Amino acid sequence: MNLLRHVAARExxxxxxxxxxxxxxxxxxxxxFSLLLIILQGYVSGYSGVSGTMLNLAIYLLPLMALMxxxxxxxxDKEEGNWELLSTYALGTGAYLLGKYIxxxxxxxxxxxxxxxxxxxxxxxFGGGFDLATYGRLLIFAALLSLFFLAIALLxxxxxxxxxxxxxxxxxxxxxxxxxxxxxxxxVLGMLPYLWIKPAVTALVxxxxxxxxxxxxVVKLGGGSTLGPEYYKWVKWILQPWGxxxxxxxxxxxxxxxxxxxxVLWERRRGRG
Amino acid sequence: xxxxCRLALRxxxxxxxxxxxxxxxxxxxxxxxxxxxxxSTTANHTGSVDVSDVSSASMTTDLQPILDEAEPGSTxxxxxxxxxxxxxxxxPLELRxxxxxxxxxLNESEESALIVEADDxxxxxxxxxxxxxxxxxTIVVSGDRARIEQLWIATGADGISVKDxxxxxxxxxxxxxxxxxxxxxxxxxxxxxxxxxRWRIDGNTVSDAHDxxxxxxxxxxxxxxxxxxxxxxxxxxxxTARTVIRGNVGKANVTGAMVMTATEVEVNGNTFxxxxxxxxxxxxxxxxxxxxxxxxxxxxxxRTGFYVEQSTGNVxxxxxxxxxxxxxxxxxxxxxxxxGNLFQGNVADAxxxxxxxxxxxxxxxxxxxxxxxxxxxxxxxAYAINPFFQGVTQKRAAFQLFFQSPGMEFLEELFQNNRxxxxxxxxxxxAPPGFDGANPSHGSSxxxxxLSLLLIIAVIGMLxxxxxxxx
Numbered sequence: 114m115n116l117l118r119h120v121a122a123r124e125x126x127x128x129x130x131x132x133x134x135x136x137x138x139x140x141x142x143x144x145x146f147s148l149l150l151i152i153l154q155g156y157v158s159g160y161s162g163v164s165g166t167m168l169n170l171a172i173y174l175l176p177l178m179a180l181m182x183x184x185x186x187x188x189x190d191k192e193e194g195n196w197e198l199l200s201t202y203a204l205g206t207g208a209y210l211l212g213k214y215i216x217x218x219x220x221x222x223x224x225x226x227x228x229x230x231x232x233x234x235x236x237x238x239f240g241g242g243f244d245l246a247t248y249g250r251l252l253i254f255a256a257l258l259s260l261f262f263l264a265i266a267l268l269x270x271x272x273x274x275x276x277x278x279x280x281x282x283x284x285x286x287x288x289x290x291x292x293x294x295x296x297x298x299x300x301v302l303g304m305l306p307y308l309w310i311k312p313a314v315t316a317l318v319x320x321x322x323x324x325x326x327x328x329x330x331v332v333k334l335g336g337g338s339t340l341g342p343e344y345y346k347w348v349k350w351i352l353q354p355w356g357x358x359x360x361x362x363x364x365x366x367x368x369x370x371x372x373x374x375x376x377v378l379w380e381r382r383r384g385r386g
Numbered sequence: 387x388x389x390x391c392r393l394a395l396r397x398x399x400x401x402x403x404x405x406x407x408x409x410x411x412x413x414x415x416x417x418x419x420x421x422x423x424x425x426s427t428t429a430n431h432t433g434s435v436d437v438s439d440v441s442s443a444s445m446t447t448d449l450q451p452i453l454d455e456a457e458p459g460s461t462x463x464x465x466x467x468x469x470x471x472x473x474x475x476x477x478p479l480e481l482r483x484x485x486x487x488x489x490x491x492l493n494e495s496e497e498s499a500l501i502v503e504a505d506d507x508x509x510x511x512x513x514x515x516x517x518x519x520x521x522x523x524t525i526v527v528s529g530d531r532a533r534i535e536q537l538w539i540a541t542g543a544d545g546i547s548v549k550d551x552x553x554x555x556x557x558x559x560x561x562x563x564x565x566x567x568x569x570x571x572x573x574x575x576x577x578x579x580x581x582x583x584r585w586r587i588d589g590n591t592v593s594d595a596h597d598x599x600x601x602x603x604x605x606x607x608x609x610x611x612x613x614x615x616x617x618x619x620x621x622x623x624x625x626t627a628r629t630v631i632r633g634n635v636g637k638a639n640v641t642g643a644m645v646m647t648a649t650e651v652e653v654n655g656n657t658f659x660x661x662x663x664x665x666x667x668x669x670x671x672x673x674x675x676x677x678x679x680x681x682x683x684x685x686x687x688x689r690t691g692f693y694v695e696q697s698t699g700n701v702x703x704x705x706x707x708x709x710x711x712x713x714x715x716x717x718x719x720x721x722x723x724x725x726g727n728l729f730q731g732n733v734a735d736a737x738x739x740x741x742x743x744x745x746x747x748x749x750x751x752x753x754x755x756x757x758x759x760x761x762x763x764x765x766x767x768a769y770a771i772n773p774f775f776q777g778v779t780q781k782r783a784a785f786q787l788f789f790q791s792p793g794m795e796f797l798e799e800l801f802q803n804n805r806x807x808x809x810x811x812x813x814x815x816x817a818p819p820g821f822d823g824a825n826p827s828h829g830s831s832x833x834x835x836x837l838s839l840l841l842i843i844a845v846i847g848m849l850x851x852x853x854x855x856x857x
Contacts (some may be wrong), residue, residue, distance in 0.1 A: 129852040161709045162753060165733040169792045194437035223848045229840030237835030245833040252841075295793040299778060299785055318787065327791060335662065336733065338689045339711045341779070341786035342665040 117208040117215070122218020124186065129223075133185070137178045138224045144170055156196050157377035160336030164247055168330060171255050172323050176262040177287050178224065183217050183266020184279035192275050206379045212370065214267060221259040229255065247334065254330040257364060261322030265373040271375045271382075290323050311343055322367065449473040449491060449500075453481075458504075458588075464489035464512065471516065472497035477504045478529075479785075486536055490515060493524070498543075501526045503568070507747075508533040515540050519565045523547030523574065527554065540564045544574035545595065548582045555586040563595040567568035568641070570596065571616050579604040587612060592609075597622040598639070601629060608632070614639060620658065623648045631656060641665045642685065644671045651678040661688040662711065668693040669710065672719075675700060685710060691732065694719040707732060711789075713751070716741035716809055717776070724749060724811075728818050733790055735769075738809035739776040750815040764813035770810045772803045 128134050148167050175370050190196040199209065229252050236243060243251070263288060273279040289297070298317060318324045329351060331339065337348030350356060417571035446468040456462050458477040463484050471493030475481070483489035491514045493499035499516040500509070508744030514537060516524040523544035525534070532554035539545045545561035548554065561576040576592030577599045579585060585607045589613075592598040599616030601607055602624045612634045614620035620636030622644045623629050629645075631653045642658025645651050666691055669685025670692050672678070677699040684706045687689040692714040694700070700722045708715040711733035714724070718740040727749045729735045735753040747838040748764060756765020777799060779786045788794040 125848075125853050129849060130854065160711065161731045162733055163731065164736075165790050169795065170789070172792050219848070226841040227845045230838045230845060233834050233838030234842060237508050237832060237838065243834050245837065248834045248837065252837075263793060292793050292796050294795050295785070295788040295791055299782075299788075299797075300783075303782065307782065310782050314784045314787055324787075324791065329789065336711055338665045338667055338788045339660055339733065339786075340665070341783055341789075341812075343783045343786060345665055 117203050117212045120209055120212025121216040124213055125219050126221035128216060128334055130338065133182060134220055134224065138227050141174060141224055141228040142231055144174065145228040146235070149236055151234045160331055160334035163249065164334060167251060168327060171258060172327060173226070173290055175258045176291060176323060179221055179259045179262035180266045180269065180283035180287055182221065183263045184270040184273060184283050185276055186213060186217055186218065187267065187270025188273050188279040198377045206383060207376055208265060210376055210379060214263060217263055218260060221263060222256055225255045225259060250330055250333050254326055257326045258323065260368060261326065262362070264368040267375045268371055271378050288320050294321055294324060389715070403663050446492065448472050468492050471495065471499040474501040475504055475507050478506035480508040481512065482508070482690055486511035487513050487538055489513065494518065496520050496522060498522045498574045499524045500588065502529050502532055505529040509537060510535045513538040517542045517564045519568055527551050530554070534559060541574065544578045545576045545592065547578045548585065549580045550582060552583045553585070556590060557588045559590045561590065561592045561595065563593065575600040575615065576614065579607065583607070592617060601626050609634060619644045623651060628649065637663065638663070640666060641668045641671050645675040645678060647674040649676045649680065651675065653678065654681040657684045658688060659686045669707070672697040672700060680705060690715050694722065697722060702727065714738055716744065719744060719762045723820060726819055730818060736769040736771045737776050739773045739780065742807050744809060746809060746811045747813050748815055749811050750818045751811065754814055756814050756816055758816045765816055769811040769814045770805060772798045773808060774798045801820065
């Protein structure tokens with residue numbers, strides 16, 4: 114437990130000395146501010162043009178940030194020999210990875226908080242901006258998105274030998290999950306019999322955390338009816354009282370599974386090494 | 387003269403119920419009186435005055451005998467109390483409550499509470515409780531020139547059903563569909579017109595019904611200033627012509643106004659908000675609607691603001707479609723005019739498919755940024771509506787899940803072929819038409835400010851704790 118805390122604290126410390134963290138923070142804050150200028154033309158409540166745009170920009174930026182910071186942190190340890198040094202101590206892989214995850218999560222959430230905090234404050238000062246519910250949901254959405262992709266980043270970091278490999282994989286995963294996702298699904302699933310499409314799309318949504326969190330947030334913002342009659346039951350299910358805890362459970366499960374896979378792979382390499 | 391006569395009557399019968407019926411001789415006078423807009427509040431005359439006397443105050447009385455005893459053309463004034471339906475009006479007369487809302491017509495049968503068969507019948511001020519879930523409408527009107535004003539109707543069927551009757555009015559009436567746990571499809575309509583022309587429906591309120599105001603094969607009806615809430619469709623025209631729908635308000639219905647298979651309908655100055663819960667929700671829907679005018683309406687926070695399908699020759703001008711999920715949707719719609727509308731804050735401004743021959747110009751789309759080199763206020767570049775998403779979801783509805791997803795936007799950018807066939811606004815406005823910078827619901831964002839402040843403090847704390855120490 115103590116070790117875990119040490120790893121996490123070290124990660125946070127290194128994280129905030131990393132110019133990457135600051136440039137990402139600046140980037141995210143800048144784009145939140147640019148959105149604010151749009152928002153100031155109107156009050157944002159629920160699912161609207163502005164919150165939709167915001168959702169999409171967060172989907173572009175945050176996963177990329179999480180993937181890069183996360184995977185570079187692990188491969189950096191490998192490349193710079195930190196991991197070998199740490200291995201000489203009685204430090205378990207679990208404590209190391211979890212410490213890394215927690216530390217990086219703190220860094221990422223700080224970046225998210227900075228972006229949301231500054232734009233939210235400016236918005237409320239200039240008399241435009243968000244209502245609390247929409248603001249809160251978008252904030253939770255951004256935080257979740259970061260946590261999901263940080264788990265993927267750990268896996269990428271585990272599998273990659275150096276930063277270059279990690280960068281390639283990170284950008285690949287990002288492009289696949291964010292940009293190419295609908296194209297791929299429409300192309301591939303379009304060949305399936307009509308009745309299989311919906312179950313296939315639904316199942317695949319659970320594999321892509323970007324889509325999963327986006328859809329959950331859209332429904333929570335009151336935009337469930339945009340998904341059409343096919344998903345009526347899903348929308349109703351999410352909106353019932355159990356919807357949010359169930360989604361939290363799925364998120365936790367999702368991150369745990371990815372973490373476990375990373376752990377097992379890391380252990381195996383450690384054994385071999 | 388009236389007060390003395392009334393006192394005399396009261397003293398003789400000592401009952402809580404007084405029903406005075408005008409003799410035939412005074413009938414025309416009473417009719418003229420009520421027609422002139424000064425309805426008589428009491429009926430009281432010499433001649434054949436017929437009184438139903440009920441001795442106990444707690445008792446209820448049947449309405450039918452009262453109606454039967456009345457002379458044609460007379461005015462019946464109901465004292466406060468409870469009257470039992472069902473009842474049928476077979477002669478022209480005026481039935482009103484002495485104190486508006488205090489006379490209650492209670493119907494617990496499976497029949498209609500009140501059937502108006504005769505022409506020239508007036509109903510006013512009566513509260514009707516007819517809450518059984520059943521097929522027979524609460525009030526059935528088949529006589530011409532009926533006047534229905536200021537009724538309160540709690541119904542479990544159609545509120546007012548008009549069939550084959552012309553030239554009536556329904557005003558200031560409140561219709562509430564009361565049975566709970568009944569599916570939307572099984573409910574009755576608030577006001578239902580069938581093959582009935584030239585009606586005026588003004589200032590009524592309908593809640594929780596199937597369709598608020600439904601008109602079928604009924605032409606030249608004027609529907610103004612009504613409010614419909616939590617119903618399926620607010621105002622619904624089927625096979626009608628020259629209907630006027632003006633200044634109505636719809637909230638949280640499945641669809642605000644539905645104009646189907648109708649011609650020369652005029653829809654203006656209505657407000658339809660928050661029609662967004664249902665996957666088939668729209669502010670205003672046009673299906674097979676032709677040569678109609680939609681002007682100065684406000685559709686806000688709906689799933690789709692304007693939904694236009696297989697409709698031609700309509701004019702959609704000067705409307706505000708704001709904060710909808712989709713501003714306007716054009717499906718196989720041809721030669722309509724869409725001009726000078728405001729589309730703002732919609733998640734998707736417009737979607738179109740097979741609708742290339744419309745005149746779309748001079749609208750403001752906030753999702754579009756144009757270039758205005760000559761400074762005339764209109765963009766020199768057109769706003770083209772990408773049909774890709776519509777095409778994909780039409781074939782495979784499951785892909786609706788990608789609505790406005792980042793990858794979908796990317797894909798839409800890639801599909802630019804046949805751009806010339808897209809629906810387009812040829813000269814979109816650069817700034818909202820007459821926009822006053824008003825936000826639709828400028829609620830307090832103070833709480834958001836505090837939360838933001840908290841976040842900033844946390845960030846600063848985090849950065850401070852992890853700062854480089856110079857030791």
